[in-house]
Amino acid sequence: xxxxxxxxxxxxxxxxxxxxxxxxxxxxxxxxxxxxxxxxxxxxxxxxxxxxxxxxxxxxxxxxxxxxxxxxxxxxxxxxxxxxxxxxxxxxxxxxxxxxxxxxxxxxxxxxxxxxxxxxxxxxxxxxxxxxxxxxxxxxxxxxxxxxxxxxxxxxxxxxxxxxxxxxxxxxxxxxxxxxxxxxxxxxxxxxxxxxxxxxxxxxxxxxxxxxxxxxxxxxxxxxxxxxxxxxxxxxxxxxxxxxxxxxxxxxxxxxxxxxxxxxxxxxxxxxxxxxxxxxxxxxxxxxxxxxxxxxxxxxxxxxxxxxxxxxxxxxxxxxxxxxxxxxxxxxxxxxxxxxxxxxxxxxxxxxxxxxxxxxxxxxxxxxxxxxxxxxxxxxxxxxxxxxxxxxxxxxxxxxx
Numbered sequence: 001x002x003x004x005x006x007x008x009x010x011x012x013x014x015x016x017x018x019x020x021x022x023x024x025x026x027x028x029x030x031x032x033x034x035x036x037x038x039x040x041x042x043x044x045x046x047x048x049x050x051x052x053x054x055x056x057x058x059x060x061x062x063x064x065x066x067x068x069x070x071x072x073x074x075x076x077x078x079x080x081x082x083x084x085x086x087x088x089x090x091x092x093x094x095x096x097x098x099x100x101x102x103x104x105x106x107x108x109x110x111x112x113x114x115x116x117x118x119x120x121x122x123x124x125x126x127x128x129x130x131x132x133x134x135x136x137x138x139x140x141x142x143x144x145x146x147x148x149x150x151x152x153x154x155x156x157x158x159x160x161x162x163x164x165x166x167x168x169x170x171x172x173x174x175x176x177x178x179x180x181x182x183x184x185x186x187x188x189x190x191x192x193x194x195x196x197x198x199x200x201x202x203x204x205x206x207x208x209x210x211x212x213x214x215x216x217x218x219x220x221x222x223x224x225x226x227x228x229x230x231x232x233x234x235x236x237x238x239x240x241x242x243x244x245x246x247x248x249x250x251x252x253x254x255x256x257x258x259x260x261x262x263x264x265x266x267x268x269x270x271x272x273x274x275x276x277x278x279x280x281x282x283x284x285x286x287x288x289x290x291x292x293x294x295x296x297x298x299x300x301x302x303x304x305x306x307x308x309x310x311x312x313x314x315x316x317x318x319x320x321x322x323x324x325x326x327x328x329x330x331x332x333x334x335x336x337x338x339x340x341x342x343x344x345x346x347x348x349x350x351x352x353x354x355x356x357x358x359x360x361x362x363x364x365x366x367x368x369x370x371x372x373x374x375x376x377x378x379x380x381x382x383x384x385x386x387x388x389x390x391x392x393x394x395x396x397x398x399x400x401x
Contacts, residue, residue, distance in 0.1 A: 001164055003295045007122050007154045009102075014116040014150055022084075022143055022150055028056050028083040028093035029064055037078060044069040044204065048314040057105040059090040063140075075214045083145075086139040088155075088303050095130055102152055104141055116151060125156055135159040163298040167250035170345025171241060171290070172309070172338045173257070173283045175276065176325060178233070181241045181252075182342030190339070191237050191245055197275035199229070204274040230282050238289035242297060251299050252290060253345040257283055314343035 011018075011384035032054045036044055047065050049058045056064070063085045067073060084106075091104040094112070103112035116122045129136045139155025172180045175193050203226045210219045245252055261278045270276040291301050313320045313329040320329045327337040 001156050001160045001295055001298055003160050003292065004155060004157045005125075005292075006139075007125070007156060008144070009115040009117060009122075009152045011150050011152065011153060012099075012116045014113065018111065018113060019150060021111070022145070023104050023109060025056070025060070025084045026081065026143065026145070028107050029060060029084045030056065030079050032056060032061065032064050033068050033073075033079045033082045036065065037073060037076065041069070041074060044073060047395055054381055057107070057110075059086055059105045060084055060107075063087060083141050083142050085142045087140055088089065091138075091141040093126060093130055095127075100126065102141070102154070104143075106153075113152075122307060125158070129156065136230060160296060160298045163249070163252055165249050165299070167248055168242075168253050168302075168346045168349060169245050169248065169250045170253045170342040170348070171288060172255065172341040172345065175281055175337055177338045178340045179237050179241060179286065180336075180338040181244055182339055182346055183248055183250065184343070184346045186341060188339060190336075191240075196230075196233060200226075200280060202277040203275070231285060234282060234286040234289050238286055238293055241290060242293040245294070246297050251302060252294055253304055253348060254287060254290070255303045255341075255345065256303040257287075257306060260306070309344045310337055310341040312344055314340050314347065 032052065036047065036052075039047075039322060044065070047069070049061045049065070052061055052065070054061050064082070067082070067085070068076075086104050091102060094101045094103065099114055100117055101112050103110055105111075117126060125136065129138065129232045135158060137157045141155075142153040144151045144153050167183070169181050169183050169188075172182075174180070175197070176272055178191040178193045178196060180188060180190050203222060207219055207222055210216075210222065241252070258281070261281075264278055266276070266278055271279070274280040287301075294301050307317070310327070311319055311322055313327070313331070313333075314335070315329050315331055318330050320327055322328075322337050325337050327335045327340045329335065
């Protein structure tokens with residue numbers, strides 16, 4: 001398994017001359033890219049540095065040609081700013097004593113600039129790269145400027161040994177509970193969303209006041225602050241879930257929530273409240289963090305359809321009744337609804353019944369099962385793995401009950 005990470009490294013004590021050189025390089029890259037965007041995409045793919053007039057070095061010009069000839073060039077009409085980028089062959093890392101530095105081409109010459117590495121974890125990765133570890137390889141280097149400070153964005157790919165496991169932990173995501181991680185047996189982790197809802201409403205009220213005062217720049221800063229805070233919350237939640245999965249030697253199973261903002265119904269009152277609105281729900285950010293952190297441990301994240309996971313009992317697989325945060329099973333047991341949904345995801349593979357898709361329709365026709373089993377719609381939950389297809393008339397195979 002290949003895990004790719006981007007290291008954001010600040011240049012150490014960068015002087016004005018080098019900073020202006022980086023700015024000139026950025027402007028030259030942007031101008032070249034906008035000139036090439038005027039050409040048809042077929043002509044761009046045939047371009048070489050010999051056919052381009054630019055003050056940039058060939059390593060930088062080649063990378064600009066690759067960018068405008070790829071997907072970025074297809075969907076962009078004009079670049080406001082295109083950061084300079086160098087492929088892995090044209091930049092180098094160095095270490096002398098305790099000082100790290102990086103060299104790369106600019107508009108004038110190849111420059112070698114010291115960098116700051118404040119994270120111990122990143123320092124271990126860079127040391128392994130400098131020592132010639134075969135499991136770590138370089139990616140591209142990109143110059144990046146924010147608030148007058150320059151950074152080097154370095155891509156590193158690491159080979160992580162796969163860890164095969166049949167254990168599963170179901171993770172149900174929501175807004176009342178940010179995440180509920182539940183194994184097949186035993187207790188799980190529940191992360192309350194009460195404080196998140198409160199802070200969402202605080203940010204919303206501040207934003208409304210600023211909009212009334214027409215302080216639009218302050219509104220943008222407040223939105224960025226809210227996004228940073230929510231990403232930090234998701235980092236903490238995902239790290240604890242991944243550590244929990246690593247202790248139990250388990251993979252994670254999540255609901256496939258793609259397109260949920262359009263399919264999930266919500267009232268106008270809920271839509272206008274950022275604490276309840278689906279459009280302010282950061283479920284995808286949590287999903288991406290779970291994916292890459294699981295990959296760093298050599299484990300996988302599996303996805304299952306979201307239909308009926310919270311309305312089916314994890315005890316006997318029969319449809320029950322959900323009321324708010326609680327779920328009532330037909331056996332008389334009352335469970336926390338998100339905990340029940342997480343347990344359903346965890347035992348999905350254990351209870352699902354593999355059937356050949358070519359034979360499933362004829363079997364259902366002969367048994368008059370087109371209406372589904374136990375009141376569940378047929379064929380809502382199927383997962384394709386290679387050539388085999390798992391077809392489930394109901395959520396779980398309940399023939400044993």
